[in-house]
Amino acid sequence: MAGSQILRAQRDLPAPLRVGNCRATARRLASPASAVNVRRLALWLLPFACLSAVGTPALAREGDDPGAPGRSELEQQLKSSTARYRQAKADVDRLRAEVAKIEARLAGVDQAQADLRTLATRGAAALYMHDSTFDWADGLGDGATALEAARRARLVGNVSQLAGAAIRDLADSSRQIAEDRQRLKDRRKEQEAALAALDGERRADAGRFNALVAAEKEEERQRRDAEAAQRKAETAARRLIRASRSEPPVVGPALPGGFLCPIVGPFKWGDGWGAGRGHRGEDMLAPRGAENVAVVAGTFETRFWGGGGLTLFLMGDDGNTYVYMHLLRVVGEARHVDAGEVIALTGASGNASAYHTHFEFHPGGQEAVDPYPLLVSHCPPMPRDH
Helix, strand or coil: CHHHHHHHHHHHCCHHHCCCCHHHHHHHHHCHHHHHHHHHHHHHHHHHHHHHHHHHHHHHHHHHCCCCCCHHHHHHHHHHHHHHHHHHHHHHHHHHHHHHHHHHHHHHHHHHHHHHHHHHHHHHHHHHCCCHHHHHHHCCCCCCCHHHHHHHHHHHHHHHHHHHHHHHHHHHHHHHHHHHHHHHHHHHHHHHHHHHHHHHHHHHHHHHHHHHHHHHHHHHHHHHHHHHHHHHHHHHHHHHHHHHCCCCCCCCCCCCCCCCCCECCCCEECCCCCCCCCCCCEEEECCCCCEEECCCCEEEEEEECHHHCEEEEEEECCCCEEEEECEEEECCCCCEECCCCEEEEEECCCCCCCCEEEEEEEHHHCCCECCHHHHHCCCCCCCECC
């Protein structure tokens, strides 16, 4: 959410306060009107603007959908769906193997039935016709008596009865095996449907993960391009500084009249202009909830401003813009105020480790300049924190 708020805030700002193109800024600094402050501003102003541009792509991507799953969550989803797909595929392969075994058993039983029918038929016919190949078994010889005929008939009946029982048993086995085969086929069909669904889920997870990886690579490419642009801007700033060394120093912008100290009550001076990397204001350390007043008459508006947290922009009637950052809260609605009217309370919102107000001075609503000369000439004497 923070990224989208920052982008909206940049669009809503007056044009001179927006983070602009580094080359355009370099051209403005190269103009005669800007030569006044080039020595003091070029090293800090251009890197700050370019660093803001570097951070914008990542913040914008994070702000698009704060509830979207991250890389580790998508990777875990992909691993889980892949494992479930592999398990389901192993189950389908196992069922296919079982169906193949049952079909082989069924074919064996069918063949045994056919062989038994053939054997029974041949045996009965041989006994009935007194095939000589059976003489060793029944000892009937070649007699034609009624006793021999009766014995032959009983043997034929016994053979037929035994063959019929065996054939029936094989038929029962064949039906049971066929039923088992059908059940396995039904289970295999269900498993194959489940396997197809899991494959679709696995492919979808892989697609989301690959899209995230591609987005990260694109973001990294944009970051490298922005860093390259920053290096070019810093090189241009150093060239401007070298070019301006031969020019005589000129007095900076005139201080506004009727200016009031922005903090009511005691405070300490904190980090000043240029502290760290790209610090474009003066930190005034004060207790939590200390009153912040309008330094001049004007109209203010507020927004959350990235690392600056809750930020107030006072567009003075004198044509200058004054910025208060890391506020606890704003007093009242956006409106026109008189100089000295309480407009906010000191806090530690945004990227702040202690309660303080970060104050910026933008002459004519343009780029910020060091506000310390303005503040120290209008605030009561206060100690430094470090």
